[in-house]
Amino acid sequence: MRLPLSAWILSCFLTNVSATVVPKNIIFMIGDGMGPAQIAAYRHFKDDPKTPQVETTIFDQLLVGSVSTDPYDKKDEVTDSAAAATALSCGQKTYNGAICFDTQKKPLIPLFERAALKGKSTGVVVTSQINHATPAAFAAAVEERHQYDLIAKQYLDRKVNGKPILDVMLGGGIEYFRDGKDDLLKKFSKLGYQISIDEVSMQLLNNKAPIIGLYAKKGLKPYLDRKDTQITLSSLMDKALARLETNPKGFVMMIEGSQIDWASHDNDILDTVWETEEFAKAVQKASNYVKTHPDTLLLVTADHETGGLSLGANDEYYWNPVPLTNAKYSIPAMVKKFTQGTDIKKLSEDQGLVLSDVQLDKAKLIQPKGEKSSQIFLQSLFDTATNSGWTTHGHTGVDVWLMAKGTRSEDFRGHLNNDEIGKKLIEILE
Amino acid sequence: MRLPLSAWILSCFLTNVSATVVPKNIIFMIGDGMGPAQIAAYRHFKDDPKTPQVETTIFDQLLVGSVSTDPYDKKDEVTDSAAAATALSCGQKTYNGAICFDTQKKPLIPLFERAALKGKSTGVVVTSQINHATPAAFAAAVEERHQYDLIAKQYLDRKVNGKPILDVMLGGGIEYFRDGKDDLLKKFSKLGYQISIDEVSMQLLNNKAPIIGLYAKKGLKPYLDRKDTQITLSSLMDKALARLETNPKGFVMMIEGSQIDWASHDNDILDTVWETEEFAKAVQKASNYVKTHPDTLLLVTADHETGGLSLGANDEYYWNPVPLTNAKYSIPAMVKKFTQGTDIKKLSEDQGLVLSDVQLDKAKLIQPKGEKSSQIFLQSLFDTATNSGWTTHGHTGVDVWLMAKGTRSEDFRGHLNNDEIGKKLIEILE
Numbered sequence: 108m109r110l111p112l113s114a115w116i117l118s119c120f121l122t123n124v125s126a127t128v129v130p131k132n133i134i135f136m137i138g139d140g141m142g143p144a145q146i147a148a149y150r151h152f153k154d155d156p157k158t159p160q161v162e163t164t165i166f167d168q169l170l171v172g173s174v175s176t177d178p179y180d181k182k183d184e185v186t187d188s189a190a191a192a193t194a195l196s197c198g199q200k201t202y203n204g205a206i207c208f209d210t211q212k213k214p215l216i217p218l219f220e221r222a223a224l225k226g227k228s229t230g231v232v233v234t235s236q237i238n239h240a241t242p243a244a245f246a247a248a249v250e251e252r253h254q255y256d257l258i259a260k261q262y263l264d265r266k267v268n269g270k271p272i273l274d275v276m277l278g279g280g281i282e283y284f285r286d287g288k289d290d291l292l293k294k295f296s297k298l299g300y301q302i303s304i305d306e307v308s309m310q311l312l313n314n315k316a317p318i319i320g321l322y323a324k325k326g327l328k329p330y331l332d333r334k335d336t337q338i339t340l341s342s343l344m345d346k347a348l349a350r351l352e353t354n355p356k357g358f359v360m361m362i363e364g365s366q367i368d369w370a371s372h373d374n375d376i377l378d379t380v381w382e383t384e385e386f387a388k389a390v391q392k393a394s395n396y397v398k399t400h401p402d403t404l405l406l407v408t409a410d411h412e413t414g415g416l417s418l419g420a421n422d423e424y425y426w427n428p429v430p431l432t433n434a435k436y437s438i439p440a441m442v443k444k445f446t447q448g449t450d451i452k453k454l455s456e457d458q459g460l461v462l463s464d465v466q467l468d469k470a471k472l473i474q475p476k477g478e479k480s481s482q483i484f485l486q487s488l489f490d491t492a493t494n495s496g497w498t499t500h501g502h503t504g505v506d507v508w509l510m511a512k513g514t515r516s517e518d519f520r521g522h523l524n525n526d527e528i529g530k531k532l533i534e535i536l537e
Numbered sequence: 538m539r540l541p542l543s544a545w546i547l548s549c550f551l552t553n554v555s556a557t558v559v560p561k562n563i564i565f566m567i568g569d570g571m572g573p574a575q576i577a578a579y580r581h582f583k584d585d586p587k588t589p590q591v592e593t594t595i596f597d598q599l600l601v602g603s604v605s606t607d608p609y610d611k612k613d614e615v616t617d618s619a620a621a622a623t624a625l626s627c628g629q630k631t632y633n634g635a636i637c638f639d640t641q642k643k644p645l646i647p648l649f650e651r652a653a654l655k656g657k658s659t660g661v662v663v664t665s666q667i668n669h670a671t672p673a674a675f676a677a678a679v680e681e682r683h684q685y686d687l688i689a690k691q692y693l694d695r696k697v698n699g700k701p702i703l704d705v706m707l708g709g710g711i712e713y714f715r716d717g718k719d720d721l722l723k724k725f726s727k728l729g730y731q732i733s734i735d736e737v738s739m740q741l742l743n744n745k746a747p748i749i750g751l752y753a754k755k756g757l758k759p760y761l762d763r764k765d766t767q768i769t770l771s772s773l774m775d776k777a778l779a780r781l782e783t784n785p786k787g788f789v790m791m792i793e794g795s796q797i798d799w800a801s802h803d804n805d806i807l808d809t810v811w812e813t814e815e816f817a818k819a820v821q822k823a824s825n826y827v828k829t830h831p832d833t834l835l836l837v838t839a840d841h842e843t844g845g846l847s848l849g850a851n852d853e854y855y856w857n858p859v860p861l862t863n864a865k866y867s868i869p870a871m872v873k874k875f876t877q878g879t880d881i882k883k884l885s886e887d888q889g890l891v892l893s894d895v896q897l898d899k900a901k902l903i904q905p906k907g908e909k910s911s912q913i914f915l916q917s918l919f920d921t922a923t924n925s926g927w928t929t930h931g932h933t934g935v936d937v938w939l940m941a942k943g944t945r946s947e948d949f950r951g952h953l954n955n956d957e958i959g960k961k962l963i964e965i966l967e
Contacts, residue, residue, distance in 0.1 A: 143573045143603070144935045150605065151614070151934070159609050159630070160954070167952035170603060173938070175577065179589050184581070184855040185848065200589070203854065415926045417845030418615065418934030424633065425614040426934045496845045496933070498926025504581070504848030504856050505574045508603070520950070522597035524590070 129535060130404035130514035131357035133222075134393045137195070137241055138386045139188060140368030142412025142505050148376070148495075149383040151418065151428040165391045169407060169510035172521045174528065176411045176507060178203050179210050185504045188368065189252040191410035191525055192244030198529030206240060206258065207248035214248040218529065219359055221536050223267035228274040228354040230318075230347045234340060234385070235326045235365035236280030237319075238262065241410065245361045246272045259283040263291050263298075271298065271317075275350050275360070277343040279323035295319050306337050314349040326366060329378050329437035330385040340364065340389040348396065357402075359536070362389055371413035373482070374497040375438045377458075377489045379416070380431050390510075397513040404515050404535070408528070409507035420496025430492035433459030438489075442482045445474060460488055559965060560834035560944035561787035563652075564823045567625070567671055568816045569618055570798030572842025572935050578806070578925075579813040581848070581858040595821045599837060599940035602951045604958065606841045606937060608633050609640050615934045618798065619682040621840035621955055622674030628959030636670060636688065637678035644678040648959065649789060651966050653697035658704040658784040660748075660777045664770060664815070665756045665795035666710030667749075668692065671840060675791045676702045689713040693721050693728075701728065701747075705780050705790070707773040709753035725749050736767050744779040756796060759808050759867035760815040770794065770819040778826065787832075789966070792819055801843035803912070804927040805868045807888075807919045809846070810861050820940075827943040834945050834965070838958070839937035850926025860922035863889030868919075872912045875904060890918055 138145070146166050154161045178190035179200040187203040194200050197207050197215040207215040219229040231242040238258040243249070247261040259280070265272055281304060284291040296302050303309045303320035312318055322338045333339065344362055351358035364386025370378035390407050397405045418426035435457045436444075445454060451470035455462045462470070466488065473484040489495070509528070511519045518531055568575070576596050584591045608620035609630040617633040624630050627637050627645040637645040649659040661672040668688040673679070677691040689710070695702055711734060714721040726732050733739045733750035742748055752768045763769065774792055781788035794816025800808035820837050827835045848856035865887045866874075875884060881900035885892045892900070896918065903914040919925070939958070941949045948961055 144933075147605065147935050151607075161605065161607050163952065163954075167605075170952040171950075173573070173600060173603070175580065175591065175597075177581075177591050182855070184857065187854065412847075415845070415847030415850060415928070417842075417847075417928040419931060420845060420928040420933075422930045424617070424931050425612070427614065496928025498845070498847040498850040498928060500852045501849060501854050503574075503850075503926070505577050520601075522593065522600040 128514055130402055132352070132400065132403040133359045133532065133535070134362065134396070134403060134405045135195070135360070135532070136362045136386070136390055136393060136405070136407040137192070138364045138367050138383065138407070138409045139241055140371045140411065140413030140502070141364065141383060141386070141409040142416065142503070142507055144412070144416040144418055145367060145371065145379060145383055146508060148380055148416065148418055148426070148428070149387060151426060152380045152384070152431055154428065165387055165394060166407070166508065166510055169390070169394065169405070169512050170508055171511045171516065171519055172509040172523060173506040174408055174509050174523050174525050176525050177504065185502050186411050187240070187252075187502065188410050189240040189244060192241045194525040195408075195410070195529050196244045198526050198533050200526045204251050206243045206252050208250050212250060217244065217246050217248060217272070218532060218536070219246045219272050220265070220267060221533060222359040223272045225536060226356040228351045228358040229272060230275030230351050230358065230360040231273060231278070231363070232275070232340060232343045232347050232360065233278035233363040233365045234330070234382070235278060235363065236283060237276045237278040237321065238280055238283050239326075239365060241363050241365065242278070242361060255283050259291055260289070263294055274317045275347040277318065277320045277347055279321060279325055279327045281321040282324040284319070284321060292319065309337055309346065312346045314353050318346065318350055320346070326369070329366060329370070329382070329439055331378060331381045331434060331437040332440050334385070340385050341392050344389050344392060362393070364389070368413045371416060372500055373438070373486065374414055374490070374500060375486045376416070376493055376495040377431055377434055377486070378437050380428070381437070394512055401513060403513045405512045406519065406528070407510035411502045412505045412507060413502050414500070415498030415503045417496040420494055423494050425494055427493050430460060430489060438482065438486055441485050442478060445481050445485060446478055455488070460492060462488065558944055560832055562782070562830065562833040563789045563962065563965070564792065564826070564833060564835045565625070565790070565962070566792045566816070566820055566823060566835070566837040567622070568794045568797050568813065568837070568839045569671055570801045570841065570843030570932070571794065571813060571816070571839040572846065572933070572937055574842070574846040574848055575797060575801065575809060575813055576938060577848055578810055578846065578856070578858070579817060581856060582810045582814070582861055584858065595817055595824060596837070596938065596940055599820070599824065599835070599942050600938055601941045601946065601949055602939040602953060603936040604838055604939050604953050604955050606955050607934065615932050616841050617670070617932065618840050619670040619674060622671045624955040625838075625840070625959050626674045628956050628963050630956045634681050636673045636682050638680050642680060647674065647676050647678060647702070648962060648966070649676045649702050650695070650697060651963060652789040653702045655966060656786040658781045658788040659702060660705030660781050660788065660790040661703060661708070661793070662705070662770060662773045662777050662790065663708035663793040663795045664760070664812075665708060665793065666713060667706045667708040667751065668710055668713050669756075669795060671793050671795065672708070672791060685713050689721055690719070693724055704747045705777045707748065707750045707777055709751060709755055709757045711751040712754040714749070714751060722749065739767055739773075739776065742776045744783050748776065748780055750776070756799070759796060759800070759812070759869055761808065761811045761864060761867040762870050764815070770815050771822050774819050774822060792823070794819070798843045801846060802930055803868070803916065804844055804920070804930060805916045806846070806923055806925040807861055807864055807916070808867050810858070811864075811867070824942055831943060833943045835942045836949065836958070837940035841932045842935045842937060843932050844930070845928030845933045847926040850924055853924050855924055857923050860890060860919060868912065868916055871915050872908060875911050875915060876908050885918070890922060892918065
């Protein structure tokens with residue numbers, strides 16, 4: 108009973124009105140494979156060692172609930188990215204591998220097609236190829252996720268009001284758009300799209316025309332090998348936002364930290380936290396955007412956990428993020444140098460690792476054995492240094508976090524099923 | 538803008554008043570070791586296989602946020618139960634092993650001492666010994682958690698207004714209260730406590746006097762071996778509530794599913810889900826209580842995750858709860874029968890397991906090897922059948938869930954540090 112009556116009535120008005128207000132823009136961010144352990148690992152990674160408290164991250168600040176991720180799949184109880192993204196986009200659970208196809212193998216309507224029909228602009232910004240499962244499920248519909256060429260073609264051919272659904276596409280995947288029989292980039296260019304395939308042309312992108320920017324044959328390089336360039340999720344997001352917000356009817360965009368999943372599939376703790384860092388920076392940028400544009404809804408979640416990661420393993424009660432902070436390059440880059448003959452002492456120095464004599468001796472035995480053995484060995488150095496545990500190279504069924512901010516964010520509080528998120532977004536759009 | 542003005546003003550009144558209203562009662566429930574994977578495992582375990590959807594559990598229905606659990610400990614980055622319970626009770630992070638002692642080794646005030654000073658009744662209901670780390674941190678203060686005799690003595694000697702802090706103590710631990718030099722049970726009896734040490738005397742407990750009920754030398758039997766008796770968390774909770782709610786000034790109680798942790802320490806998925814089942818039933822009962830007593834605050838959380846459990850492992854995309862549903866007895870009971878010579882075919886039949894010839898042959902090799910080998914082998918049968926993964930026999934640093942209902946539950950939304958929960962509870966009490 109601290110507020111005066113007028114403030115009460117105002118607060119009351121805002122509370123009750125908010126449920127019927129519709130956000131002008133929606134920014135949907137997905138940390139692929141970013142389970143609760145990946146989020147906790149990132150918090151420790153960012154911790155200021157000079158204070159006793161572990162500081163909160165942008166994820167903590169936005170947390171509103173959790174999401175269960177199970178697909179409708181007789182064979183598999185644990186979801187893949189396609190089924191999860193379909194649930195988030197179409198509001199329906201389906202079989203693993205499906206991109207906006209239901210369990211009866213009937214196509215569903217991708218979320219961004221609904222948005223385009225409402226006159227909104229749409230965009231995807233990812234670090235995988237732009238036709239990978241997660242972005243695909245927002246703008247295409249195919250029976251099986253690996254139909255990459257078909258997805259790329261749908262990006263061009265599936266039109267709303269005579270225009271492709273996606274106004275902005277930024278990420279990797281040149282291989283599917285130029286190197287095939289069909290030069291899709293040329294066709295996008297004919298439709299008025301700005302084409303960008305390198306850092307220079309990326310910096311020249313403007314907000315006057317739609318955009319397709321592809322900066323790798325398939326996925327982008329790992330963030331650790333790319334963070335000093337302009338080809339980062341945050342920089343690409345700036346370009347996307349500049350274009351998308353020219354539409355007075357608003358926009359819907361999906362931003363994915365695609366390679367958290369890939370690093371966790373490899374059980375590579377170094378790149379898992381650095382890919383999460385790239386994603387977190389983009390989330391911080393989106394959160395700032397919502398602060399200045401409160402008519403926007405920001406949702407952040409994951410499609411599933413990958414790797415069965417644990418902070419602490421092997422009966423030891425610690426997890427040490429410090430060995431992850433000083434690395435100069437990714438595990439894939441380290442593997443390349445190692446198999447090409449770079450001495451382990453030089454490599455460990457570059458990466459800020461202190462190795463035991465036993466590890467140095469083992470390195471000499473492993474070095475001639477080729478890429479896979481080297482990768483497993485080099486990753487294990489970081490597992491040992493941090494005390495990280497993994498149970499699988501696949502996905503697991505633990506729930507993921509849901510974070511939200513802005514208009515209608517209160518609709519997403521508590522525990523939800525992934526298809527309920529899709530349903531709520533459809534309801535908000537329509 | 539759907540509500541009429543009068544309803545607005547009422548809703549406004551309720552919204553703004555709630556922040557200053559103080560709950561009469563607090564029910565604080567801790568699933569020891571119950572991380573996000575244990576909660577997801579329980580959801581699948583309870584799933585109705587006849588519906589495609591995985592039904593929500595009481596945990597899902599109450600979810601409001603998550604909690605980070607790190608201690609202030611130079612040696613350990615991952616918490617133990619003592620440091621975590623101290624944070625939850627005293628609002629201060631501390632070193633592993635501390636029961637209401639700070640990092641300077643100075644004693645802190647346990648939460649229930651504060652409650653008793655306010656004239657409230659207090660109680661603990663647990664499935665471990667009642668002087669185990671978690672309950673101890675609500676009513677005692679010792680430098681090191683294994684000072685069990687000292688904790689038991691403090692339960693008797695630490696008095697507020699001439700009476701022990703705890704009005705109700707239900708769980709295990711006779712060894713520390715009767716079998717020592719000092720017969721503490723006799724002394725509690727002299728102070729007017731009802732003493733109960735078996736099922737018959739438990740059923741005779743009434744609400745006229747304080748209660749100490751101890752039903753095992755240390756921890757209670759696993760729930761699977763106890764679920765058809767009256768010595769369950771739910772039944773004990775009924776007895777506790779009946780006594781505690783006689784106080785017109787209200788009560789504060791702590792209920793712990795203590796052995797979720799123990800089963801996960803053993804990497805025993807069978808007992809992990811069944812101990813969670815016992816805890817969930819108690820949470821359901823507490824939730825129903827809050828419905829009929831809305832002046833109560835219910836909080837449910839965990840102190841940490843145990844085991845690095847994952848649903849799905851070994852690169853396979855499934856987790857199958859069905860083999861856990863038909864078991865007749867716990868892994869410890871199964872190990873006992875096995876080492877005493879019961880045939881593996883009989884055992885697997887009792888437990889609803891279908892074994893391969895390879896597993897049957899292996900059983901014959903393991904059977905003479907004693908308890909530890911048998912335990913590891915028998916647990917592994919359930920890991921294989923369910924496809925569960927584990928990374929440690931210790932704790933891990935992933936965040937845990939926070940669930941809440943009732944008066945002031947909105948104060949606990951979002952991501953919190955475990956000491957913030959303690960601070961909020963102290964603020965509410967004072």
